[in-house]
Amino acid sequence: MGHSSWCHTRRSEAFAKGTHVGKLTTILTCVVLAVLAETSPARAQASAAQAQSGVAPLTFREALDVATVLNLELAAIRLGRAVREAELRTAGQRPNPDVAAEITKDVPHGDLSIAFPLDIGRTRSRRIAVAKEGLAMADVDEKTALVALRRNVRLAFYGLMATDQETMLAEDVLKVAERVKEVAQARFDEGATPRLDVLAADLGVARSRADLDLARSSRRAAQAELNALLNRPPGQRLVLAGDMADMPALPTLDQVTVLAASANVELLALDRDAAIEEATLGLLKAERVPMPTFSFGAALDAPGEFTVGPHAGVSLALPFFSRNQGEIAGSTARSSQIRARRESIRRVVEARVFAALERVTAQRALVEAFRATLVPTATSLQGLAEESYRLGRSSILATLEAQRSLRDVKYDYVQALLNLQSAVADLEDILGGPIL
Numbered sequence: 191m192g193h194s195s196w197c198h199t200r201r202s203e204a205f206a207k208g209t210h211v212g213k214l215t216t217i218l219t220c221v222v223l224a225v226l227a228e229t230s231p232a233r234a235q236a237s238a239a240q241a242q243s244g245v246a247p248l249t250f251r252e253a254l255d256v257a258t259v260l261n262l263e264l265a266a267i268r269l270g271r272a273v274r275e276a277e278l279r280t281a282g283q284r285p286n287p288d289v290a291a292e293i294t295k296d297v298p299h300g301d302l303s304i305a306f307p308l309d310i311g312r313t314r315s316r317r318i319a320v321a322k323e324g325l326a327m328a329d330v331d332e333k334t335a336l337v338a339l340r341r342n343v344r345l346a347f348y349g350l351m352a353t354d355q356e357t358m359l360a361e362d363v364l365k366v367a368e369r370v371k372e373v374a375q376a377r378f379d380e381g382a383t384p385r386l387d388v389l390a391a392d393l394g395v396a397r398s399r400a401d402l403d404l405a406r407s408s409r410r411a412a413q414a415e416l417n418a419l420l421n422r423p424p425g426q427r428l429v430l431a432g433d434m435a436d437m438p439a440l441p442t443l444d445q446v447t448v449l450a451a452s453a454n455v456e457l458l459a460l461d462r463d464a465a466i467e468e469a470t471l472g473l474l475k476a477e478r479v480p481m482p483t484f485s486f487g488a489a490l491d492a493p494g495e496f497t498v499g500p501h502a503g504v505s506l507a508l509p510f511f512s513r514n515q516g517e518i519a520g521s522t523a524r525s526s527q528i529r530a531r532r533e534s535i536r537r538v539v540e541a542r543v544f545a546a547l548e549r550v551t552a553q554r555a556l557v558e559a560f561r562a563t564l565v566p567t568a569t570s571l572q573g574l575a576e577e578s579y580r581l582g583r584s585s586i587l588a589t590l591e592a593q594r595s596l597r598d599v600k601y602d603y604v605q606a607l608l609n610l611q612s613a614v615a616d617l618e619d620i621l622g623g624p625i626l
Contacts, residue, residue, distance in 0.1 A: 247431030250347050253420065257343050258336070260421040267335040271328040274321070281321035284314065290487070298499065303487025311479025320469040327462045334455045337622055339419070341615045346416040348611040351430050353409035355604045360402035363597050366572070367391070367398040370593065373580050382582060394593065401597075434607035435557055437614050438625045443547060446621060450543045453622035457539065460532040467528060471521040474514045482506040539620060546617040553610040560603040572596040 258264065288305040371391035377383040414424035441449075451457065482504050489499040575592035578584040618624055 245427050245429045247429045249431050250344065250436070253347050253416070254340060254343050257339055257419050257421075261339055261419055262421055264332075264335050264339055267331055270331055271325070274325045274328045278318065278321040278325055281317035282314065285309075288483075288485075297495075298489040298492035300490035301487060302490065303485050303501075305483050305485035307481050307483045309481055311476045311481065313473065313476045313479075313481070316469070316473035316476045320466065320473055323462065323466040323469045327459075327466065330455065330458050330462050333458065333622065337455055337619060340624070341619055343416075343419050344611055344615045344618075346412065346419055347430065348434055348608060350409065350412040350416050350428065351432070351434050352604050352608045353405065353412045354430065355434070355607075356601065357402070357405040357409055359597070359600050359604070360398065360405040363593070364395070364398040364402055366576070366593055366596075367394040370576060371395050373576070377582070434604075434611065435554075435561070437550075437554070437610065440547065440550060440554075441625065443544065446543050446547060446617070446625075447540060449621050450539050451536065454535075454539050454620060455622045456535050457532060458622070460528055460535060464525060464528045464532070467521055467525045471518065471525065474517045474521055478509055478513045480506040480509060542620050543617075546613065546620055549613040550610070550617055553606065553613045556606050557603075557610050560599070560606055564599055565603050568596045568599040 285307045287307075290301070290303045290305070292301040293299065294301075371388070371394070374383065374387045374391040378385055378388050410425075413426075413428050416428060417424050417426050483506065485503045485505070487501055489496075489501060491497060492499065572592040572595070575584065575588055578588070614625065
């Protein structure tokens, strides 16, 4: 016999006897059973769902692993590394020599020469340094995408799990509404209650069925969102395993502050920007050194003078007017701006870490309050109200009110669980990875 059937029988006996001790004992016993039912492992639900659908349950860790490998947006961002590697190869290229050949009626009748530019200012090595810093930015881009993907998977996974809970809740509420309707119809047939009670019960059943249809539609939409992150067809069936209250142990404020300072993706991106700007400044300074071009050749066929006349030369641009003054000033200003922005972001990250940790702690406490007290109490009160109406000791309005109260409390509980996972996602965003 399930705890609901047992509570139903015991409440009937307690109300029939009319003893306060019996009523109190029954209420407390039903509360304890409701707590045990609410805190039963979600693994049993996942096993039952697997048996019905033939689909292996998917945990959050497994979903994240699949998304890390198959997510299309992340794959596109990873291809950016190849682009930056190509830019590094381009930066390392050396200038080609120039070859010139000339035939004329003038004396000498021909000329052949070759010219080699010589990088005496080490601009090539500076270009390579800039490209290497750009290549390092590819790691930051990938980490930023992984952090965003982790957040999206967490919210989509537990959002789908929340719709599963809401669907089961809507089914339970519909069963309760149908029971109340049966009681109202039986009492009306006995002449113990007006037809208004039957109409009110019918309205409750219709409302519960509409809520169930909405919950099932919401589940299909949430499933499509998670499938998109996993690179699967939107209608592919997913069965989830785990508990919405699952979360790692929270570190201390000092620990998360240190972790955020070293791994926050905004700070890492600014560090890379600063390194790129520093390398760019070095390149601009190196470009102030003129690049000479050395040429070697020979004049050909000068009758009466020579057949082959070798010659050599050098040419370079004299930096009298343009020495990259504006570019260097702009690069220096951008470096100062990046440092100022990093200091500002560092201070914001510290505040966000504190706030996110407080929100996670508060949401976890709220979830425990729902699980330990609010949901079991509302469940028992609804059962008592239904039994009281069955025995003719209260009106159907009180029964329907208790039913709505139970539904609202359970919906609030699911929302509190979802808010907990959202708060964890916010904290992981700031930390630049999972909570240690």
